[in-house]
Amino acid sequence: MRAQRYKSLSQLAGAMAGFAIAILLLESEALLVWAERLEIGPARAEALKAATFVHKKLEPIGAETVRQQSLAALDRLGWSDDPARLAAARNRIAAIHSPDMPFIPTMAKQSRSTPAPANSAPPRGAAVPILAALPANTPLAQLPALQGNQPRVVALVGDSMMAVGLSNVLLREAADNKNLRVIKAFRSGTGLARPDVFDWMEEYPAMLGSDKPDAIIVAIGANDGQGFVDNGKVLPFGSAEWIKVYQQRTAAFLDLLTQNGARVVWVGLPPMKSSQYDARIAEINRIAYSVVSQVPQATWWNPDFLVGDSSGKYREFESSSDGRTIRLRQPDSIHLSDEGAALLAPTLMNWLNARPLHIAELETPKTLRAAERAKTAKRSH
C-alpha cells in the first residue's frame, strides 16, 4: 500500500513535470504577453523578469513558432475576435491574391513577432493646460439634417462604459430607425492608458473596416486610472509625466476619430461610488475635456446632471416619470444600468438628428394607391 502511495505521488510529480515543460515550450510567448498585460507594480516586474528569462532561453529553439503559425492559420479562418488581427490576415490574403495591392501591415495582437510599442500614439504639439472645472451641462447642437436617402452612420466607441448600458439603449433606439446605421466599435476592459493591452489607434480602424462614420459617440476611460510604462519608465497614475502622455494619447485618438470629418460627442464618465475611484475618474474627465475642447468638431458632454445628484455627485436611484424607483447604475456601482443610460439617450439621439421617417414618408406605392382610391371614393360620394 505504501509503495502504491509513493507510486501515485511520483505519477503526479511526473505529470506535473511533463505539463510544466510542455507548457513552457508551447506557451512561453503567451506567458510573456500575460506578464506584460499585468497591472503595473512589483508583481508585474517580477513576472515580466521571469517570463522574459524563459522566453529568451526558449527562443533559439523556435518554441514560439508553433503558436505563431497556429494563430496565423486561425486568423485566416476568421476565428480571432481581435479586429486588428483579422484585418491583418485579410490584408495578407488579399496581397497574395492580388500582388499589386499595397500590403498594409497591422500588428498581430497576441503574437510578439511584431512587438507593440509602449506608446503607439504619435506625440502631438505642446500639451494643452488641464482645465480644472468641467462644464456642468453642455448643450449639444443638433447635427445638420440628413440629405438624400443616405442614413446617418454613427459609431459607438469606447470601453465597458459604452459596452454596458449605453450601447444597449442606443442600439435599441436605433433598431427601428432606417435613418441611422450603427457601427459597434466598443470593447470592455480596454482604454487609452494601456496600448500594450489594447491599442485603440490600431484596433479602431480595423473595427470600422471600410465604414466611415459621420457621427461618433465615445465613452472611454473607466480602466485608465492606473499607471503605465512609457519608454521603459514606469509612470504612476496622476504624475505630471503620466498626465502629459495620457493627454497625448487622448489627443491622438481624437485625431483618429475626427480624421474623416466625423463629429464627436465625448461622453464624460459619470461620478463613482468609491471616493478614491471617483477622484481618479474626475482626473481622467478633466484631461479628456481639456483635449476635446481644443477640437471644434468634438464636444465633451457631462452626463452628471442626469445620472448624478443635484451637486453632480454619485446617485444610485431615481424616481421615473411613472413613479417607479429605478436603479441608475449596475450593481458594481460603476457602469450605467439600462435605465440610467436611457436618461442619456434622448439628448444623444437628438444630437444625431436622424429621426425615423414620418408616416407620410413611409408610405409605399401600395399605401399611396390605397389612399388615392379612398380620395376618389370620397369625391364620388
Next chain:
Amino acid sequence: MLFPTVEFGLFFLAVLVVAWSAYRVNWLHKLFLLAASYFFYGFWDWHYVPLLFAISLASAVIAQRIQASEGLRARKLWLVLGVMLCLATLAYYKYTVFAFTTALDLWSRLGRAPRIRIPSPLLPLGVSFFVFHAISLLMDAYRGKLKERVRIHDALLYVAFFPQLIAGPILRASSFLPQLRAHRNPAKIRINRALLLIAAGLFKKVVVSNLLATRLVEQVFAAPQAYARGDILLAVYGYAAQIYCDFSGYTDIAIGCAMLLGYRFPRNFNAPYTATSPQDFWRRWHISLSSWLRDYLYIPLGGSRGTALRTAANLMITMLLGGLWHGAAWTFVAWGALHGFYLVVHRAWTSIRWWPLALLRCTAMWRWASRLLVFHAVCLGWVFFRAPSFAIAFTILRRLAVPGLCTLATVPVSMALFAGLVGQFQPLRWRRALEFELNGWPAFACGAAFAAALFVIELLGPSGVAPFIYFRF
C-alpha cells in the same frame, strides 16, 4: 481569482505541491488548504474575507451547539438562530435593493412613496454558495447526519474550500466533513480523470461559452429589436449552450482540482438537454442545488406527501425561491415560476394512467419528442433568465414572429453551438475509453498532453476571458 487564468494556474500548482508535501500531517495539510482558500478569495477582493470567516465560524459554533443540545426544542432553537443568521446575511447583501425598490413601487401605486435612502451593499463574491454551505452544515448537524462532533477548523475549510467557494458545486457537510477527517490517500487520485475534467471544463468555458456570449448572445439580447426570427432563435439556443458550458465548465474544473487534491465532489451536471421531462431536467441540471432545495426546502414543506394541490404548492414555492436565489429580480422569479409550472403540469400528466398513453410513452419517438419539448420549454425559461427586463424578454418572443435569416451564424458560432448542445449526446463511454487509454501512458506524457490541450484552448479562446455567469449568484 478566475479559474481560466495564469494566476490561478500558478496558484494551483503551488497549492498542489505544498498540500501533497504535508499530507501525512492532516491538520497541517488542512490548515494550509484553509489559508490557500482565504488567499484565493481575498485575491479578488479582500474586503469580504472577514464576512466569509464570520459566517463559517458562526455556523460551525452553532452546529456544535446543536450537536451538544439534548432536547429537541433547544436543537431547533439553535438551528433557527443559525439559519436566520445565514439568511439575513444573504438577504442583506443580495435582496436589500430588490426589497426596497419593490416596496417603494407598490407604495407609489397606492399614493406618494416616501423619499428614503436605499442601502445598496456590494454583493460579496459567491455569497449564495457559501451561505448555502453554512446552512447545509447546520441542517446536517440538526438531522444527526454528522456522525462525529463538528470541528471548527474542518467546518471553516468545508465552507471556504477554494475549488467550490465561488460557484459550487454545493457540497453537503455530511459527505465532505468525513473526507476532511480521513488522511488523504494519494493512491486514490485519478490523475487522468482529473486532467480530462479540467481540460473539458476549460474548453467549455473559454472556447464555447465565451465565443457564444461575445459573438451571438450579448448582441441579440442587447437590442433584440434589430434582429428577426433566425438570429433570435440562434441567440436563444446559443444562450442555452452558453449557460450550460459556462456553469458545467466551472464545476468540471472545480471537481478536477478537488480530485487532484484528493477530495471527491459530487457530479453537478449530467447532459441536462437530453432530459425527457422537467423532473428529469432538474435531476441533470445543477444537481447539487436542486437536491439541496429538495432536501432542505421541498421535503420540509411536506414534499409530495399531501394532496395533489399541496404538492403543486410545494413545487411552486420551491422553484420560486430557487429562481430568487439566482438573482434579485422579477425576471428570475418568472423563470422559477415557469419551471414550477412545468413540474406541476408534468406531475399531472404522468398521473394519467390511460393504457394507450402508457404504451406511447415507452416508444423512442415519444422520448425524442419529449426531449425536444423539454429543451424548448427550458429555452423559454432562459429568455427570462437572461433578459435584463420583461420588456426585453417579451421583445425577444415577439421578434420570433418576424421572418428573417440567421445573419450571425458564422462558422465559429455554429461550431460552438454544435459543441455546446449536441456534445451532450456523446456517449459516456467515450470519456471512459479516453481515460482508460491515458492510463496506459507514462505520467510525463499525460502531463504534456494536458499542456497541449491547454495550448489549443488558449489559441481558440477569445483574447479576454469574461467572468463566469454563476459568479453573480
